[in-house]
Amino acid sequence: MTDTIRAVRGMKDLLPPESRRWQQVEAVSREIFARYGYQEIRLPLLERTELFARSIGADTDIVAKEMYTFTDRHGDSLTLRPEATAQVVRAYLENGLHLGAGVKKFFTIGPMFRYERPQKGRYRQFHQINGEALGVDVPELDVEVILLLLDILKHLGLRDLELLINSLGCPVCQVDFKARLTIFLARREGWCDDCLRRRAANPLRVLDCKSQNCQALLMEAPLLRDCLDDDCRRHYDRVLELLSRFGVPYTEQPRLVRGLDYYTRTAFEVTAGGLGAQDAVAGGGRYNGLVKELGGPDLPGIGFAIGQDRLMEILPEQDSPAPPRIFLAALGPPARETAFSLLRELRRQGLAAEFDFQDRSLKAQLSLANRLGASFTVILGDRELAQGRVLVRRMDGGEQQTLPLDGLAAALAALIAREKDEHRV
Numbered sequence: 001m002t003d004t005i006r007a008v009r010g011m012k013d014l015l016p017p018e019s020r021r022w023q024q025v026e027a028v029s030r031e032i033f034a035r036y037g038y039q040e041i042r043l044p045l046l047e048r049t050e051l052f053a054r055s056i057g058a059d060t061d062i063v064a065k066e067m068y069t070f071t072d073r074h075g076d077s078l079t080l081r082p083e084a085t086a087q088v089v090r091a092y093l094e095n096g097l098h099l100g101a102g103v104k105k106f107f108t109i110g111p112m113f114r115y116e117r118p119q120k121g122r123y124r125q126f127h128q129i130n131g132e133a134l135g136v137d138v139p140e141l142d143v144e145v146i147l148l149l150l151d152i153l154k155h156l157g158l159r160d161l162e163l164l165i166n167s168l169g170c171p172v173c174q175v176d177f178k179a180r181l182t183i184f185l186a187r188r189e190g191w192c193d194d195c196l197r198r199r200a201a202n203p204l205r206v207l208d209c210k211s212q213n214c215q216a217l218l219m220e221a222p223l224l225r226d227c228l229d230d231d232c233r234r235h236y237d238r239v240l241e242l243l244s245r246f247g248v249p250y251t252e253q254p255r256l257v258r259g260l261d262y263y264t265r266t267a268f269e270v271t272a273g274g275l276g277a278q279d280a281v282a283g284g285g286r287y288n289g290l291v292k293e294l295g296g297p298d299l300p301g302i303g304f305a306i307g308q309d310r311l312m313e314i315l316p317e318q319d320s321p322a323p324p325r326i327f328l329a330a331l332g333p334p335a336r337e338t339a340f341s342l343l344r345e346l347r348r349q350g351l352a353a354e355f356d357f358q359d360r361s362l363k364a365q366l367s368l369a370n371r372l373g374a375s376f377t378v379i380l381g382d383r384e385l386a387q388g389r390v391l392v393r394r395m396d397g398g399e400q401q402t403l404p405l406d407g408l409a410a411a412l413a414a415l416i417a418r419e420k421d422e423h424r425v
């Protein structure tokens with residue numbers, strides 16, 4: 001016997017009925033994005049490795065250890081995207097979307113890839129819902145992006161959302177901060193090997209070390225917000241002021257950095273009830289240097305990513321009935337012929353209809369109808385057909401009625417419409 005082939009470690013099949021919930025989450029997200037004027041872009045999963053090395057930063061965990069990078073048959077180094085922002089900026093520049101004044105808003109939904117240790121709720125192929133707004137650097141836009149993110153999460157039914165926020169300053173502020181941090185890091189002992197390496201290459205990256213020991217040492221580290229210049233301070237204060245005005249509770253988190261090099265000014269994360277405090281369901285921030293870093297003009301940007309896999313784990317169980325379905329149970333060859341034509345007619349009327357392709361007993365067919373969650377089963381037997389009639393059975397109560405075969409599709413459509421009105425299905 002040949003062994004069956006299994007999926008790649010860390011990659012997960014998404015099966016019904018769970019896939020239906022994913023569709024609903026994406027539909028809600030699309031609707032809210034549209035409300036805020038964000039348009040969808042769909043991007044390839046593969047990019048040149050250089051795009052991520054240049055944007056995310058060579059010293060980040062992502063680029064140093066987690067990317068799926070390989071050489072293609074032509075000898076080019078390609079990488080499965082580990083995140084979306086760099087890619088959105090690449091597409092924005094390559095397609096001239098940056099030309100013309102004003103803010104450009106995009107969203108994209110899809111899988112990302114990182115070679116991490118697989119654990120509960122974390123996969124090597126994971127999924128994100130991303131929103132990005134490019135071209136304008138004003139605090140009002142930062143707030144709009146945060147409101148958009150919270151709106152999506154609230155419409156999905158998440159409760160106990162907590163917004164954590166910080167300012168990472170501009171590159172000028174960061175030079176000052178880096179100098180202070182470097183001194184601090186040199187004066188302490190006990191950093192892990194990774195941090196010793198980071199300390200020399202890019203001290204900011206020490207801040208997102210996952211080692212508890214390093215995190216404890218960092219409790220006394222200098223804070224970015226103490227290094228903000230006047231412009232960055234004003235920007236941050238205005239963001240906080242607007243959040244208060246809109247009644248959005250927030251917690252300032254002076255040690256919040258994001259695991260990527262390109263963030264500037266506003267950085268934020270959102271946690272939700274059901275996840276650990278460390279486990280954000282979404283995060284984002286401003287990335288004012290990124291467009292220029294990737295060879296474009298000096299245009300600012302801000303965005304967020306929702307971790308869809310983790311989101312799905314904490315979504316409240318929702319009562320989301322499948323659309324009403326009609327099952328056709330046919331007994332005997334002539335009835336099956338009629339049923340097969342009727343199936344086509346019902347679907348043309350916009351109804352979801354199914355039938356048993358295996359020609360089994362009525363009992364087996366009814367049990368299939370139940371399994372499929374049918375609202376009504378139409379029973380077609382030879383005797384009824386000879387009289388031009390069928391039996392229609394309501395599956396939740398069992399009541400039956402006889403309907404004429406002539407005009408049956410329209411009659412069933414009316415029945416389903418009435419059900420929907422009465423919220424019975």
Ligand SMILES: [Zn+2]
Nearest residue numbers: 170173229232
């Ligand atoms: Zn600054």
Ligand SMILES: [Zn+2]
Nearest residue numbers: 192195209214
């Ligand atoms: Zn460390």
